[in-house]
Amino acid sequence: MSAQTAVMQENAGRAGPDLNTQALRTDARRESLRLLALLSPSLLLVFAIIIVPIGWLLWLSLFDEAGGFSAANYARFFEQASYIKTFVTTFKVAFIVTxxxxxxGYPLAYMLSQLPRRAASICLIFVILPFWTSVxxxxYAWLVILQRRGLINSWLIDLGVISQPLSLANNFSGVVIGMTHILLPFLVLPLYASMKTIDTDCLRAGMNLG
Known part of the structure; x- marks a missing residue:
């Protein structure tokens, strides 16, 4: 009788970890389903306003009005010089603005990460301030500043640096300046959050090691 009891206890001991593992897997599966249920409204919204329009444009670019496959739109893109110029200008602006x-932004984010918390919070207000104003x-503010009779040209002429107003608005230079001003906070804030988590002892150790 004691031998049978020992065998049953041994089997129960072997089955115990398997039951725990199965229970943990079940809980993990339930947690995944809960997260999916919580994310489903946002996923549906992204699908409706991003995936569907992009898929529709892709369909229009690959198929003609009769529903047949056609590469005429892409051939027209390479045939028209204006399309190529627009494409090249877009990437040029993107690289220069980046x-x-x-x-x-990198030196600014590093400086903010090294400041005391109170001083960094005050400086971050000026970084976040553009978000409080409409694009x-x-x-329009940059147009006022950069136009031929704007603040920059007026100051440069008054100082004697230039004799004729510079063309800074409604051109490539104005677009780069405006885009840099709009996108700069999007680079500073993530860099600051990452740099703030770096242990200062690692920086000191790196300096000691050269």
Whole structure:
């Protein structure tokens, strides 16, 4: 009788971890289903306003009015010089604005991460301040500043630096300046959040190691 009891206890001991593992898997599956249920409204919204329009444009670009496959739209893109110029200008603006944001934002984010918490909070207000103003208002403000009779040209002429107003608005330079001003906070804030979590002892150790 004691031998049978020992065998039953041994089987129960072996089955115990398996039951716990199965229970944990069941709980994990339920947790995943709950998260999916919570995310379903936002996923449906993203699908409705992003995936569906992009898919519709892709369909229009690949199929003609009769529903047959056609690459005429892409052939027209390479045949028209204006399309290629627009494509190249878009990437040129993107690269220049990205470089300008990195050159301006990385040192700013590093400086903010090294400041005391109170001083960093005050400086972050000036970084976040553009978010409180509409993009349209900021665009008109840059037009006032950069136009031929704007503040910059007026100051440069008064100082004797230039004799004729510079063309800074409604051109490539104005677009780069305005886009850099709009997108700079989007680079500074994530960099600041990452740099703030770096242990300062690691920086000191890196300096000691050269």
């Amino acid at each position: 470089g300008a944001c990195v050159l301006l 349209l208002v900021r665009t």
